[in-house]
Amino acid sequence: MTLTRDDIIDFIYDEARMLDEGRFSEWLDLWIPEGHYWMPLDYKQTDPDLVTSLLYEDDFMRRLRVERLNGERTFSQKPKSRCHHVIQRPFVDEFDLDAGHFVTNTSMHYIETRLDEQFLLAITATHELRLVDGKLRIANKRVDLLNSDAAFGNIQLLP
Amino acid sequence: MGKYTDNPAAVAALVEQHQVHRDTYIDQEIYELEMKHLFSNTWVFVGHDSQTPTKGDYITTQIGNQPVIMVRHSDNEIYVLYNRCPHKGTKIAIDRAGNTGKFFRCPYHAWSFKTNGCLLAIPLKKGYADTAFKDSEANHGLEPVGDVKNYRGFVFARLAKQGISFEDYFGEAMSSFDNMVDRAPEGRLEVAGPPLRYMHQCNWKMLVDNQTDTCHPMVAHESSAGTAVKLFEEANWPEDKPKPMAMEIIAPFMSPYEFFEEMGIRTWPNGHGHTGVHHSIHSDYTQEPEYWDAMVAGHGEERTEEILSEIRHNTVYWPNIMIKGPVQQLRNFIPLGPNKTLVESYIYRLVGAPDYLLQRTAMYNRLINAPTSMVGHDDLEMYERAQEGLHAQSTEWINIQRLHTEEENYDEIAVENGTTERQMRNQMNAWVKFMTMTMSDKVEAAE
Numbered sequence: 001m002t003l004t005r006d007d008i009i010d011f012i013y014d015e016a017r018m019l020d021e022g023r024f025s026e027w028l029d030l031w032i033p034e035g036h037y038w039m040p041l042d043y044k045q046t047d048p049d050l051v052t053s054l055l056y057e058d059d060f061m062r063r064l065r066v067e068r069l070n071g072e073r074t075f076s077q078k079p080k081s082r083c084h085h086v087i088q089r090p091f092v093d094e095f096d097l098d099a100g101h102f103v104t105n106t107s108m109h110y111i112e113t114r115l116d117e118q119f120l121l122a123i124t125a126t127h128e129l130r131l132v133d134g135k136l137r138i139a140n141k142r143v144d145l146l147n148s149d150a151a152f153g154n155i156q157l158l159p
Numbered sequence: 160m161g162k163y164t165d166n167p168a169a170v171a172a173l174v175e176q177h178q179v180h181r182d183t184y185i186d187q188e189i190y191e192l193e194m195k196h197l198f199s200n201t202w203v204f205v206g207h208d209s210q211t212p213t214k215g216d217y218i219t220t221q222i223g224n225q226p227v228i229m230v231r232h233s234d235n236e237i238y239v240l241y242n243r244c245p246h247k248g249t250k251i252a253i254d255r256a257g258n259t260g261k262f263f264r265c266p267y268h269a270w271s272f273k274t275n276g277c278l279l280a281i282p283l284k285k286g287y288a289d290t291a292f293k294d295s296e297a298n299h300g301l302e303p304v305g306d307v308k309n310y311r312g313f314v315f316a317r318l319a320k321q322g323i324s325f326e327d328y329f330g331e332a333m334s335s336f337d338n339m340v341d342r343a344p345e346g347r348l349e350v351a352g353p354p355l356r357y358m359h360q361c362n363w364k365m366l367v368d369n370q371t372d373t374c375h376p377m378v379a380h381e382s383s384a385g386t387a388v389k390l391f392e393e394a395n396w397p398e399d400k401p402k403p404m405a406m407e408i409i410a411p412f413m414s415p416y417e418f419f420e421e422m423g424i425r426t427w428p429n430g431h432g433h434t435g436v437h438h439s440i441h442s443d444y445t446q447e448p449e450y451w452d453a454m455v456a457g458h459g460e461e462r463t464e465e466i467l468s469e470i471r472h473n474t475v476y477w478p479n480i481m482i483k484g485p486v487q488q489l490r491n492f493i494p495l496g497p498n499k500t501l502v503e504s505y506i507y508r509l510v511g512a513p514d515y516l517l518q519r520t521a522m523y524n525r526l527i528n529a530p531t532s533m534v535g536h537d538d539l540e541m542y543e544r545a546q547e548g549l550h551a552q553s554t555e556w557i558n559i560q561r562l563h564t565e566e567e568n569y570d571e572i573a574v575e576n577g578t579t580e581r582q583m584r585n586q587m588n589a590w591v592k593f594m595t596m597t598m599s600d601k602v603e604a605a606e
Contacts, residue, residue: 039531042353050517051352052506052524054531060390060403061526067386068533074382076540149255151356151501152530154539 003131005092008102011136012127016085016108019158024066027158032130032137033059039143039159054148054155065158076156081114083157090127100131101139110159122146123159161188167595174587176567177560181549183590184362184557190497192594197478198223199305199318200593201429202328204480204491205229205239207507208312209349215258215274219250221493222318227304228252229314232274233261239304239316240276245297255353263301276301311340312348313489319597323429331572332431335474339484341466344450344457344511348487351517354503357530361542363479363494364586366502369538370473370481370490371434371582373419374561376412379541383533384412401445408523411440412534422472422577428570430477430589432582436574439472441485449513457511475582477589487520490528498546504528559583 018027031037038048039055048056057065068074086109094103103126110121128140143159163170163186170192173180182189203222206229210218217230219242226242228251242250244265251263251272262279264271271279278300281287292298306317308325313336315325340348359366369375376384387409396402423436435441446467454463470485479492487507492500506520527534549557562579569588575581 041355041529050508050514050521052355052504052521052529054355054525054529056522056525058403058405060394061405064383064387064390065533067390068382071382071386073385075379076382076536149353149356151358153358153360154536155531156536 003097003136005095008092008095008104008129008136009090011129012090012104012106012125013087015138016087020082020084022080022082024069024158028062028066030138031059031062032132032139035059035128035137035139035141037062037141037143037158039145039148041148043144043148054145055143069157076154079115081112081156083113083159084111085109085159086111102129102136103127104129108159112155112157112159114156117153119153121155121159163188163192165599165601167598167600170594170598171591174591176584176588177563178556178558179587181555181557183587184364185497185546185549187497190494192598193494194223194225196594196597197590198225198494200322200596201478202308202315202317202323202325203478204476204489205307205314205316207348207350207489207505208237208309208314209507210256211237213258215260216256217252217259217274218256219252219254222304222316223494225304225318226250227316228263228301230259230263230274234275237307237309237314238275239307239314240301241304243301244270245278245300245302246270251301272301276303311336328429329431329476330427330429332427332429332474332476335433335471335482335484338466338469338471339482339487339507341458341462342454342484342487342512343509344453346457347510348507349510351506351508351521354491354505355524355529357502357504357528357535357539359500359502359539359542360498361500361539361546362497363492363500364590365542365545366490366492366500367475367477367479367481367586368583369542370475371424371432372580373422373424373434373578374416375541376419376440377415379537380412380534383537384409388413404445404519404522405526407444408519408526409534411443414440416578419577423574424577424579424582425572425574426569426582426585427572428589429592430586431475432585433471433474434577434582435470435472436577439470439485441472441483442470444485444519447513447515450516453511453513475586477586478593483523486523487516488524488528502528559587 037057041052041054069077088107090104090106093105106125108123110123124144126142129136130139173183206218211231214231214233217228219228228240228242230238232238244251249265249267251265262271262273269282273279304316304318305320308315391406422438424434425436426432474482481490489505491503495501504524506524508517526532559580562576569585
């Protein structure tokens, strides 16, 4: 079976559904351990390391985040938040079957809610995917918020 | 007029040494009086001069609820001006940062002003020729605030034209700023990128109180720091492999009560104070030899030893900032209403130091201070629950009695057990002082 562009696109849709359904442990397994989940603070930021980002999470931090969401004494998740991604069909910007390397660019509306509060973020997600043992994996994911420089309240789940 | 305006006795009665009335946290009139008195009479943080490195560079920000521009003038000095055209009130600049060249120009009627605020030109000026314009306030240009001080790069302002001097206001408390700046081999800091901006639906003083509250980390942060410690133990990390930087930062939040008791709290007059007199949660950070060498080259061995052995935790500069010297970080708690606070968290680069220090500083900021940070979620949940809970028709008082003694004198410097709430008492003592010092007493006069 040969991987097609549609398989790449389906992967992005499946990830969004996983997050919306709260299947965070499955989501962790989508990642290559060395990969980073990056949410820049500044519009068109290029450096994740020496200026502040909203998120720049490695495997340990991703696991901590997911583990904490289910914690007995995680008071900011009592009651729990819920999220919802509405995604536009991803652009497959790079499709290199031989190298097993793919890059997508996806526009999304992300909604998160808890108690009586709900907010909307307009985001662009850039996924770098790799084929590992015949399966697609997230090598890196960058999430740019349209209003990344605005003041936010808590963003507790995973845009 | 409500029950507190022009009534200093009623304002002072809101603070007893061991407890504080809830109106200081939830009342609209008290908030407005804080803006008028407290944030006018005290020295408030404005910005860092590396945010405006060249002539004409400016930032816009606010002191209390007052919109201001911080700008570098042609004489290379930093000026702080009210961001209001003297003509119709239009804000002169609204970009968070920019360069205005040699002068500001109002976008509404093109009145222009030098970067020290002086009125430069008005189009069609003959229209004012036969008026008494030269005697009007509009002729004064963009008004500067009462006084400005640039302390080793950190710019503070006092809105009131007269009042306490910078030196008398801060005194020995500036030692925490000194330590933060001295940690740079070249003895100066530079701002690193824009600040995190985190909106809190709670009173600004809840954030200030929390900075020296050493009995909450092991409780409120059990969800984040406790889980981190547990995951790390399960990971069977090889002993010879360096601990992840994130663990160095987050694990000490779970230190036991004794650790915080022994670390000590020092309070200074006028509401300033810090935790971590003897050690702190920043004490065990990895130090690379190349940083030590750079410090010794800049300061000499003896001074380097002195500077790096002072590892303070949080220093509160009353009313509304906190710095972490060992992490080169400043948090600005900007009051937007009795129940709304914008928190801006800045990081700085130690000029002449290796990059790993800035890497840790940036990581600390996103792990602890971001709206996406787990530790931030823990804290904000508590503040917002308290802001709502205070409205209950139960007791009207907030208790700040831990380790309180009858003999406390906040005009004296003191070092005490690290779990004392003395610094919160010190803050509210200063609150009364700077709230009432310029308040007229029309109520008592009328009685």
